[in-house]
Amino acid sequence: MNSQNSRSDKILVVDDSPDNVFLIKTILEEEGYTVSTAENGASALAQLEASPCDLVLLDLMMPGMDGYEVTRRIRGNAAMQQYIPILLITAHDAPNVAKGLDLGADDFIRKPVTVDELLARVRSLLRLKHSIDERDEIARQREDFVSRLTHDLRTPLVAADRVLMLFQQGALGALSPQMQEVITIMARSNTNLLSMVNTLLEVYRFEAGRKTLAFQPVNLPQLLEEVVGELTPLVEAKSLSMNLVIAENTTISEIMGDRLELHRLFTNLIGNAIKFTDSGSVNVRLSSAFASGKSDESHTSENSTASDYIIIEVEDTGPGIPPEEQATLFERFRQGSHKSSGSGLGLYLSRRIVEAHEGTIQVKSEFGKGSVFIVMLPVKS
Missing domain, CATH: 3.40.50.2300 (Response regulator)
Incomplete structure (x- = not known):
């Protein structure tokens, strides 16, 4: 042997x-x-x-x-x-x-x-197999470690967030203007860090196959109105305008999906549009598309099929995305060149959420003239 x-x-x-x-x-x-x-x-x-x-x-x-x-x-x-x-x-x-x-x-x-050649080739391929298995095991261990770490990090961050909120509300005593300013900065930084940790945790849940989606009927116009309402203070703080437009002839407004994950998706896309736009507007549009080629006017909800899609577009008047960055925009840890670019996980997570709903996401952007992110989600009868 x-x-x-x-x-x-x-x-x-x-x-x-x-x-x-x-x-x-x-x-x-x-x-x-x-x-x-x-x-x-x-x-x-x-x-x-x-x-x-x-x-x-x-x-x-x-x-x-x-x-x-x-x-x-x-x-x-x-x-x-x-x-x-x-x-x-x-x-x-x-x-x-x-x-x-x-x-x-x-x-x-x-x-x-021949015996020698057969055994040599078998040994060679088994070495390759063992090497790949070891690499994959190391990757799994790393992902498990990051998942546990980010989960553990959430506890003190959430606690800090609540304490800072109590300070801001004056529940722990009056604060001087200088202390109010410091607490506001600390609260904002803590919120950003907590958001990053939550995003990282969700990414590794998807990658480890531990993410379970709860599919149920989701009314997309209602969900978009909710997200837009929650993000309106950010728009007002930057003196931007934000519009939600539901196409008049859109006859399909409900899909089967995980409402929490879709809320996370659109919060991320619309939030990004606000973050990268210094002047102008952010526009959110919802419409329908049909593989049969029929127009919205001739299509009704009664004859919808698995080929029908709801399209959500998030358009901004920001600086746009350079062509060389667009190809890798939805990859993990791909940070943009803009000064406000984050960890490079938000759009990657957005893609994973869209793919989990069997949809597609793409970007169209002209550098210096803004961007539009297009999400297509299938309507299943």
Whole structure:
């Protein structure tokens, strides 16, 4: 047995030839590997879904579902969260090994296989598998640590926020004007930090798969009116104007969604528009779109389908976004060049919320002339 094997790696051998399967299985088992077999592609996929392995040895030419299709399905299966290397086994006259590699296979070996070459390629791909698994485990541990840290940070920040509020309300005694000014600055800084911690916590909940959304009917015009009302003091403080426009011919105003997360989404988008706009206005528009190509005038709520969308646009007259920043705007920790840019998490979280509702978000911006963020949310009957 190979002393390099620190654990019994599980290998799936897929080949329609019993002789080939027996040969390869014998070689691998003598090296201490745990080997399972499948005589066709469908059986291989069923085994992988039931019990993932560490490596797949896959015959390229099989009747029915060939190795190309098996490779494509393995790489396209989102349920297989762990990476599984694929080693293609091909005859000398196999026409297009490159096609298999392009579909996601990692290496190939030609028949008839030699013991040394087979074992060398198996060891190489298993090293790759172990390296990726270790990297993913480190990433998971880091995300768990950040999630716990941000959760623990919220407690003292919330407590500080309440104490500062008591000071501002005079519940702990009268304050001099100088102290009022200091407390106001402290309260604002604490609120910003608490908001950042909350955003970071939500981001890692999404990334760790621990975010559970509570879907229910949500009246979007009502929700937008609520968000706009809550943010009006910020608009007034900057002497901006803010308008909420519901298109007259919008016949669909309700979707199935998580109201709390949608509230967070629009608060972030509208809040950003206010923050980056020094003069002019912030406009929020709601309308409908239909995949059938029908206009709002001819479309009624009775014939809505899963292809119908509600569109929410948040437009500002701010400085706009440089073209080179627009491509990465919704990525994690991508801070803009503007002096008011934050941690780079707000728009990333917004994208995750939109995607959780099976919608899309995009930005259109002309540098120096403002931006418009466009959210499309599907209406499901």
